[in-house]
Amino acid sequence: MADPTPLASLSLTHVHYDPNDPISYLCAWLALVPQGLCVVYATLIWSTREIEILLMFAGQLACEALNFALKRILKEERPRQMHGKGYGMPSSHAQFVAFFSVSLALFLLFRHVPKSPAPSHTPLSMGARLGLSGLALVGAGLVAWSRVYLSYHTPKQVLVGCLAGVITAVAWFLATTAARQVGLVRWALDLCIVRLFRMRDLVVEEDLCQAGWEKWEVKRTASANTKKR
Structure with missing residues (x-):
């Protein structure tokens, strides 16, 4: 019999590591963070229809x-x-996670200004947003470090990647800020194709979980009043 056709390896998640080194094994999982973040982007864009998340993904x-x-x-x-x-x-x-972490930090600290709509639920405090930003930056640092540990990159290549990601994130944040100020984002949201997909721009002023919480509270209160009657 003739030899079967040789099979190829899909290298999207093909990571080399030392099976005898637990740290190397952890680094192999850290190498999958960008793919995981792409899934998070797609899920949030589809489920929330927020233009801010779509803009961040476009910058990514x-x-x-x-x-x-x-x-x-x-x-x-x-x-x-x-x-x-x-x-x-x-x-x-390194460039991917640097862009993501810096973009998230810039959004939480400078663009996300939620109002406090109800005494029963308060938005994230500045301290909490600082903490989340710090966690994102630490996570990005671990992913970048793992590339050197696994010998996929030299320290210089990782540092340049981080620098490129940070510069791109800051430049994209400034560009989208200007787009908001001149009304481009508002104009885009009024386009028929954008309205067809029900895109919105609420996360900038709305607490991350407040809209659904308010609807639930109204429904819960109405249900409780009905039972009392």
Whole structure:
């Protein structure tokens, strides 16, 4: 019999690590964070229809396109002990998580200004938002560090990736802020195709879980009053 057709490996989640090293195993899971965040983006965009999340995802894709271009311009090889393919400068993982964490921090600290609509539920305090921002930045740092630990990148490649992600996040935040100020976001939300998908812009002023909570409280109170009667 003739040999069967050789099979290829889908490298999207193909991560090399040392099975005898628990830290290496943890780093292998950290390597999947960007893929997980893409799932989170898609889920939140579909479930909330918030234009702010869509804008952030658009910036994330632009950051990835920049990384693709930079790698092919700089053409710096990965470390010699690296088993994968492609150029290493800058680290796409580091750039991805740096953009995400900085964008999230900028949103929570400067753009998200929720009002306190009810005494029964108060929005996230500035301290809580600082804590969430700090956790996002620490998580991004762990993902970036894991790329060096697994020998997928040199420290310089990771640092440049982080720098590119931070610069892109700040630039995108300023660009979307300007778009809001001149009315481009409001104009886009009035387009027929955008209205067809029921896109909205509430998360900037609304608490992250308040809208559904208010509806539930009204329903719960009405139900309780009905039972009393």
